[in-house]
Amino acid sequence: MTAVRAAALCALLIGAGAVACSGSAPADPSAPRVPVAGDVQTDPGGWIEYTIGDAPLILSAPHGGLLTPTFLPNRSCAGCVTGTDEGIEALARSVAAQFHARTGLNAHVVISKIARTKLDANREVVEATGGNEVMIPIWRAYHTFLDSAVARVTTSHRRGLLLDLHGTVHPYSRLELGYSVSAEQLRLSDDALAATGAVSRSAIARLTTDNRGGVSPVALLRGSTSLGAILARNGYPGIPSPDRPAPAVGEAYYDAGYITREHGSARGGAVDAIQIEAWRVGVRDTPANINKYATAVVTSALEYLRVHYGWTPTNAVSAVTESPTQR
Numbered sequence: 001m002t003a004v005r006a007a008a009l010c011a012l013l014i015g016a017g018a019v020a021c022s023g024s025a026p027a028d029p030s031a032p033r034v035p036v037a038g039d040v041q042t043d044p045g046g047w048i049e050y051t052i053g054d055a056p057l058i059l060s061a062p063h064g065g066l067l068t069p070t071f072l073p074n075r076s077c078a079g080c081v082t083g084t085d086e087g088i089e090a091l092a093r094s095v096a097a098q099f100h101a102r103t104g105l106n107a108h109v110v111i112s113k114i115a116r117t118k119l120d121a122n123r124e125v126v127e128a129t130g131g132n133e134v135m136i137p138i139w140r141a142y143h144t145f146l147d148s149a150v151a152r153v154t155t156s157h158r159r160g161l162l163l164d165l166h167g168t169v170h171p172y173s174r175l176e177l178g179y180s181v182s183a184e185q186l187r188l189s190d191d192a193l194a195a196t197g198a199v200s201r202s203a204i205a206r207l208t209t210d211n212r213g214g215v216s217p218v219a220l221l222r223g224s225t226s227l228g229a230i231l232a233r234n235g236y237p238g239i240p241s242p243d244r245p246a247p248a249v250g251e252a253y254y255d256a257g258y259i260t261r262e263h264g265s266a267r268g269g270a271v272d273a274i275q276i277e278a279w280r281v282g283v284r285d286t287p288a289n290i291n292k293y294a295t296a297v298v299t300s301a302l303e304y305l306r307v308h309y310g311w312t313p314t315n316a317v318s319a320v321t322e323s324p325t326q327r
Contacts (some may be wrong), residue, residue, distance in 0.1 A: 001317035038048035043141035046113070048121075053108035056311055057301055058149045058158035058271065059095055060259055062121035062142065063166060064088030065113045074117050075130030082117045085167035087184045087284035089113070092165055094294035095301075102298060103313035112142055120165070122257040144147040145306070146263050148209045150271045159210070159309050160271040163301065167284050170252045175238030177228050178256030178275035179203050179221060180266060186239075186246035186253075197240065203256055203264030204272040212310040218245035222246075225307050227274055227300060234296040238276075 004206050035041065037054035038282055047067065063085035076083060083177030089111055096109045111195045113122050121142040129135035146162075153160035168176055179202045185193060193199070199217035200208045208217040213225070220226055221240050247253040256275045264273030276297075278284055283293045305311045 047138050048141045049111045051109040055107050056153050056157035057092035057107040058162040059092050059107050059109045060109045060164040061088050065115050065168050067113050069113045072118050073132040074138045077127055077130045082169040084116055087290050088165055091294055092292050094291050095297050096295055102317045105313055105314045112143045122259050124258055137227050156268045161275040162263055162271055166276040173279050175236055176254050176277040177238050178254050178260055180256040180261050182255050183253045186270045194218050201295040202273045203260045203266050206265035206270055207272045209307045227304050230300040230303050234299050236296050
């Protein structure tokens with residue numbers, strides 16, 4: 001976390017009455033009430049939305065926004081990707097709603113409502129804004145809200161999981177799960193991959209040394225209890241997983257982005273992060289398909305949190321879902 005973002009997070013939390021940062025005075029008792037789970041916060045322009053949670057799950061949706069205000073500049077940097085991830089904002093909202101319906105708890109949710117032609121919150125600030133200074137506070141708001149979510153999860157639950165939700169244009173009917181481990185590294189044998197130490201430096205670095213079952217780092221990526229394996233059992237195959245341990249040579253694969261690297265546990269934090277890229281047809285192309293996929297994401301996240309973090313919601317409700325053969 002940069003010093004600027006740390007200061008912004010400190011100010012946000014002090015203003016909420018939630019904490020007092022080092023060297024700060026106690027919160028003013030006349031200040032507005034402390035925000036609670038389910039409350040929605042935004043940046044001043046309303047471009048970034050943060051729903052406060054009380055569960056150890058954070059959802060991030062940086063590329064689903066559709067707003068294109070003409071008074072804000074477009075990104076014009078060389079090589080800038082500006083396409084919208086269709087259905088991703090709706091997916092994040094559906095995952096959050098179904099998670100609440102099944103647990104009685106709220107996931108933390110950070111959504112960019114502004115189009116990627118204006119801002120890409122999954123890039124470092126210069127590429128994210130196209131060098132347009134007026135966009136920097138909006139970019140900063142996205143990451144400050146994520147920092148706030150991570151801080152709340154760490155305080156309330158000690159550990160947690162961030163899922164960064166995306167849509168891919170790659171021509172494969174499979175999910176791509178990104179841990180900040182490259183395709184080349186994934187193509188190594190289990191022993192060779194373990195020897196590199198890549199997983200222990202990844203966005204799930206903390207989980208490799210602190211998981212409930214003592215699962216090995218490589219097995220966390222592509223073993224029977226990996227997120228890829230769990231999602232496949234819920235009808236959505238992906239890479240890496242036991243059946244698809246790595247992309248073939250020449251196959252496109254997203255190994256993660258700025259959000260996963262910056263807000264995951266590679267830098268010593270307590271919240272692990274995984275980027276999930278979903279194909280379009282049959283997954284993100286209709287509201288019904290989005291909701292089906294959201295059900296699988298919730299079911300998979302709950303299993304992953306139970307198996308690896310030892311977290312189970314007190315009032316969990318089982319989902320009624322179609323089998324994979326009915327999809």
